[in-house]
Amino acid sequence: MNKFIKLIVVLTAFILITSSTGIADELVIKGSTTVLPIAQKTAEAYMAEHPSVKISLSGGGSGNGIKAIIDGTAQIGNASRFIKQKEVMLATGKGVYPVPFRVALDAIVPVVNNKNSVADLTLDQLKDIYLGKIKNWKEIGGTPGKIVVVSRDSSSGTFGVWKNLVMKKERVIPSALTVPSNGGIVQAVAGTPGAIGYVGLGYLNSEIKAVRVDGIKGSEENTLNGSFPISRGLFMFTKGWPKGETMGFISFVLSKKGQSLVKEAGSIPLF
Amino acid sequence: MLKRQVIDKGVHSGFLLIALFSITVLSLIVLFLFKEGIPIFEYVSIKDFVLGQYWYPTDDPADFGIFPLILGSVSVTLLSGIIAIPLGIMTAVYLAEIAPPKVAEIVKPIVELMASMPSVVIGFFGMVVVAPFIQQLFNIPVGLNMFNASLMLAFMSIPTICSLSEDAIFCVPAALKEASFALGATHFETIVKVIIPASLSGICTAVILGLSRAIGETMVVLMAAGGAAMIPGSIFDPVRPLPASIAAEMAEAPFGSEHYHALFAIGMVLFGFTFIFNLIADYISYKFRQVGEASL
Numbered sequence: 001m002n003k004f005i006k007l008i009v010v011l012t013a014f015i016l017i018t019s020s021t022g023i024a025d026e027l028v029i030k031g032s033t034t035v036l037p038i039a040q041k042t043a044e045a046y047m048a049e050h051p052s053v054k055i056s057l058s059g060g061g062s063g064n065g066i067k068a069i070i071d072g073t074a075q076i077g078n079a080s081r082f083i084k085q086k087e088v089m090l091a092t093g094k095g096v097y098p099v100p101f102r103v104a105l106d107a108i109v110p111v112v113n114n115k116n117s118v119a120d121l122t123l124d125q126l127k128d129i130y131l132g133k134i135k136n137w138k139e140i141g142g143t144p145g146k147i148v149v150v151s152r153d154s155s156s157g158t159f160g161v162w163k164n165l166v167m168k169k170e171r172v173i174p175s176a177l178t179v180p181s182n183g184g185i186v187q188a189v190a191g192t193p194g195a196i197g198y199v200g201l202g203y204l205n206s207e208i209k210a211v212r213v214d215g216i217k218g219s220e221e222n223t224l225n226g227s228f229p230i231s232r233g234l235f236m237f238t239k240g241w242p243k244g245e246t247m248g249f250i251s252f253v254l255s256k257k258g259q260s261l262v263k264e265a266g267s268i269p270l271f
Numbered sequence: 272m273l274k275r276q277v278i279d280k281g282v283h284s285g286f287l288l289i290a291l292f293s294i295t296v297l298s299l300i301v302l303f304l305f306k307e308g309i310p311i312f313e314y315v316s317i318k319d320f321v322l323g324q325y326w327y328p329t330d331d332p333a334d335f336g337i338f339p340l341i342l343g344s345v346s347v348t349l350l351s352g353i354i355a356i357p358l359g360i361m362t363a364v365y366l367a368e369i370a371p372p373k374v375a376e377i378v379k380p381i382v383e384l385m386a387s388m389p390s391v392v393i394g395f396f397g398m399v400v401v402a403p404f405i406q407q408l409f410n411i412p413v414g415l416n417m418f419n420a421s422l423m424l425a426f427m428s429i430p431t432i433c434s435l436s437e438d439a440i441f442c443v444p445a446a447l448k449e450a451s452f453a454l455g456a457t458h459f460e461t462i463v464k465v466i467i468p469a470s471l472s473g474i475c476t477a478v479i480l481g482l483s484r485a486i487g488e489t490m491v492v493l494m495a496a497g498g499a500a501m502i503p504g505s506i507f508d509p510v511r512p513l514p515a516s517i518a519a520e521m522a523e524a525p526f527g528s529e530h531y532h533a534l535f536a537i538g539m540v541l542f543g544f545t546f547i548f549n550l551i552a553d554y555i556s557y558k559f560r561q562v563g564e565a566s567l
Binding site: 060061067071090145148153155174175177179180188191194195 | 325326327328329330331339402403406412413414415497498499500501508509511519520522523524525526527528
């Protein structure tokens with residue numbers, strides 16, 4: 001009799017647990033670590049307004065995000081660069097038509113350690129540092145010391161934009177350290193006196209020092225008026241035209257409330 | 272046939288099936304690895320892949336040369352072996368021969384506790400605590416490098432090497448030891464000239480298992496080795512061992528692209544390394560095995 005009761009209790013618990021996962025609507029968002037703070041804030045606000053929706057969010061880089069919507073493991077892919085031609089061909093080859101939504105603007109700001117005296121670099125100097133042609137800080141007016149080049153790994157959209165706009169498609173030197181996220185760059189640069197890296201606007205904080213490019217500071221107004229040379233759009237891609245909760249979420253991000261959350265996250269709202 | 276014989280045969284077949292299950296799973300994994308890895312060689316020759324010096328898989332045109340990655344793995348494993356092997360074997364000798372039983376009872380579980388620490392915690396420790404420490408201590412530009420990864424990998428290999436070596440040393444027949452004492456040798460001379468050569472087979476197996484664990488370890492090298500796909504010039508250079516490359520890039524390689532196949536080919540190379548390690552371990556344990564027991 002006792003055993004029978006235990007069996008009933010276990011079965012009931014099992015049914016309750018497994019059924020509760022089927023009730024909520026789930027939205028999976030993957031991709032860029034630059035868009036992540038925006039996605040986090042908007043997801044929290046959206047879930048507060050729509051309690052039946054469960055949004056799960058992860059980073060991994062723009063390449064991961066776009067791949068996730070092609071493979072169908074996510075509904076929204078965050079990307080801090082536009083989709084590449086190769087990715088478009090791969091997607092259409094699988095019958096997937098990626099639809100871009102530009103959700104914010106951003107600037108990529110080169111950063112150095114707080115102890116570094118350099119405050120201004122030209123675009124050519126940045127390129128030469130990342131090519132490995134300039135190896136020591138004294139060559140560009142800082143305190144002598146080896147330049148430790150920190151870059152992002154290949155899945156990063158931030159890296160993709162940096163490669164296009166700063167490196168002009170030339171390769172970063174192999175001895176550059178690679179970190180997997182914007183946060184990783186902040187940590188590496190904050191902990192290494194001779195380091196240089198690059199992050200999106202939303203990740204600038206007191207642990208690292210922003211560097212002006214060609215005399216222009218990376219900021220919202222300089223991006224909007226076009227004077228800052230390393231600016232870009234931040235995108236959310238969906239698989240085909242979004243429907244249901246995906247459409248609801250994207251509309252929320254593009255609404256006035258969503259854009260004010262974009263500003264809170266540190267990036268530049270569209271309007 | 273008797274019923275008991277039928278049951279016996281049934282039990283034998285049952286155990287055979289269970290053993291075959293492991294073999295089947297392993298062969299399926301190897302098959303899948305080769306199936307997904309071979310297509311890269313339509314795009315780049317084997318020689319260019321293994322000896323090529325530039326790893327730029329997402330460029331246009333891509334470069335798939337894993338020589339810096341192989342060198343990174345080999346150098347990190349060798350350096351961690353240089354640190355871990357003496358420490359592991361000497362700890363094993365201490366625990367098996369020299370320590371009083373009460374001390375051994377405390378030290379052995381602590382060494383085995385080291386083995387149960389999750390590798391991601393060790394990697395995190397290396398990245399956040401050890402990196403700034405060695406940066407300041409050795410006055411080097413950055414603390415995420417080969418030396419850091421090797422230290423953390425040695426930390427992981429020492430319990431493996433120590434446990435297996437200690438068992439091997441413990442299994443040396445007491446008669447050999449007593450004969451050595453009877454001939455007038457000191458404890459130290461006995462350990463160096465009798466006990467260690469007698470347990471060499473077990474110690475070599477332990478060392479090679481520890482090393483093959485180090486070469487395949489992913490989280491530690493992903494976090495602490497620096498991620499630079501370059502041929503290392505000094506032990507304080509950042510490196511990018513093979514498993515770290517796979518872990519960092521697998522999620523973004525589109526299914527079926529060349530990058531995807533290249534990563535599986537790296538997996539094949541890694542599998543080849545561990546396979547060779549195991550072959551060497553088998554050969555050594557066969558060659559140095561003790562035949563006959565030195566007893567009356």
